[in-house]
Amino acid sequence: MARIELDLAHAYAPNPKQDSDYALLPLKMTFEDGGAYALLGPSGCGKTTLLNIMSGLLMPSQGSVQFDGVDVTRASPQVRNIAQVFQFPVIYDTMTVAENLGFPLRNRQVPKEQIHKRVGEIAEMLEMSGQLNQLAANLSADQKQKISLGRGLVRPDVSAVLFDEPLTVIDPLLKWQLRRKIKQIHHELKLTMIYVTHDQVEALTFAEQVVVMTRGRAVQVGSAAELFERPRHTFVGNFIGSPGMNFLQGSVRSEGLQVADTVLPWLSGQSLPPGEVKLGIRPEYVALVAAQTPGALPMQVAQVQDVGTHVMLTARFAGQTVKARLSSDAARMAQGDTVWLQVLGAHSCFYQNEEIVA
């Protein structure tokens, strides 16, 4: 169990001059001992690179990695004592489940009885005690992933467990079982766990803190609630939530926000720097209100999707589109109707240059 501190950047070329030369733009991050973290982002954002730098499979071109205050930037994964679970199950084909689980301990010359005991404990935790003597190669993908995880846990002094999209090849039905198991293990062993994924559901359900990344940048670190309520970057607003945040282009006036030719009055105490801003509001917070309500806009219904439990309304105003998640009453709406949707309220966020300003 370790506390991991990162202060680094990683570039492809020796002399990086611009942002695109970096795989990871300079970042400073701390992962607390025993915490559950997720690195969330689309493909190519650098999350696997970051994970590999933490595990020691990759060395950053600049900066340092510290485990419990000790600089391990140049140290191998063995020295750092981490465990890593990869995208597809990595097991030793010629060994049984028990032999697979005991492999790291055998390499450390641990006495046989201890190995046996420890393997038994871990197998119990993973609910695989009945399969200890089966050939690992014959098991299903999710069981193989459990073995991969088990190999990491079998070392009592493992510093952190790193997951690189481990559920990629698992059947959807078994995915949530494995997720639950991982969470359970986290509760029991209190290990530092870092989970890389592009699936926000996985990230938000597993982690206490999520690091949202895009194009080599860690854009925001926060809990699921923080990321949902106050995304610090329009990317986060867009990426988190299904569908993502609505953005309306507008300009700041003293009396309110001007969207096209309508002015939405500010809430009390709100003040923004002058210029162009983007108003961000999540579909969940767009409310259907009476006409002329302050902060609402008259919009043309473009599409009504009845999803059973709720209705997804797509409406247009002056060339801009807003999606609203409404209760099933709204199913009565038809295309072309005019509705008043409140966009400026307590849950609205304002962005300039993609970064949050209010």
Added chain:
Amino acid sequence: MNKTGFEKRNLFMVLYIVFALLPVYWMVNMSFKTNEEILASFSLFPQHFTWANYKTILTDASWYSGYINSLIYVGINTVISITVALPAAYAFSRYSFLGDKHVFFWLLTNRMTPPAVFLLPFFQLYSTVGLMDTHIAVALAHLLFNVPLAVWILEGFMSGIPREIDETAYIDGYSFPAFFVKIFGSSGESVGRF
């Protein structure tokens, strides 16, 4: 990779390359020496470098007729091999039919037969048919070994091309021959191997 592993691997590689090239090098060495020099002295490099040997094999009729013969029969062989192998490979790759696995296996066994087994019957067969001593005969004899191999390689290659491409081409209105040539012909790598 630690240092000692690195060195041992490289050392073995160097030694093997020397082993692989030594006989070839020796032949090249000799090819630039005259007969007299070869018999008279022993050296790692030609003392009197000469192109005479190369000139001989390229101009002497008894030598170059060999190339021409080879070229002829290889040409015939290649054309026939590919012409018959392509449709067969397509059939094996795209369809399943009665006895397909067995026919495929039987084809492979021909590649694996000891050539000596066919020596006698070929001798008899070709003299009976009157094709003895012709290019066609050699080409046809080699078909036995080359066609199955062609079918095997082409089938593997074609199986790598998703069937969806066939269907797409069909929907796009390509006639079968046109589609065949376009898709498989343009990826002529496998075909070119022959």
Added chain:
Amino acid sequence: MSTTIKPVNQKAWFLILPVLICVAFSAIVPLMTVVNYSVQDIISPERRVFVGTEWFAAIMRDEELHSALLRQLTFSLSVLAVELPLGILLALSMPAQGWKASAVLVIVSLSLLIPWNVVGTIWQIFGRTDIGLMGAALQGLGIDYSYTGNATHAWLTVLLMDVWHWTPLVGLLGYAGLRSIPDAYYQAASIDGASKFAVFRYVQLPKMRGVLMIAVLLRFMDSFMIYTEPFVLTGGGPGNSTTFLSQFLTIKAVGQFDIGPAAAFSLIYFLIILLLCFILYNWMQRVGTQDKEGGHE
């Protein structure tokens, strides 16, 4: 053949008809001729007597055949014993990528591309004590080397020639097998603290198992059928110390014109190879499906 579901279409038989005709002409007709000869005693072109399995029985009892068979088996097993470990070592030593990988691949594959009779010729000259580098070198070391006079020397030279010729095949197959191992396996082994030998034993060798089996069977079969190279190098001599099965058959068929026994033996020879081919084919099918299910991404 792929294992995805394919539509059934009996009309596909028309597509394979040309191939069947070609191969039938080249294979079935001659083969039937051989079968024909194997059950007849051809005393003269006009007089033929059906003798049933007499030739087969005679062949089985033939002392010369037994020794040729033994010689062949010893040779094939020696070939495997040397080429397999050497080929694996070669595969492990070849660089994984970059220009060095391409260069090494080309150099190493050179011997595979040389026509077999040329291989025999190269070694015939290479081994001569007067004009050959190896022969002269060995003699310089004090060894009374002669592949024409000394049976053991002839054997070793033929073996060395085959190793030189075909080890790269095992090497290339092994190399292909190694390259298909995803990095994650090496990374996981590193994280698990495995030694280099443990990585070889638990990751590389198991994953190479499929291709190595193909290499073993290919080499065994091809060495069992070997003809050109030893024929050019030693002509089967001294005496018959390097006369392997193919040459033995050829001598019987064309040299001595014992058509009946030759034909019978042809069939037996063919059946042995067929059996090995069958095993090879089934193994490759199994390995093929394993690879697809193994999750090699």
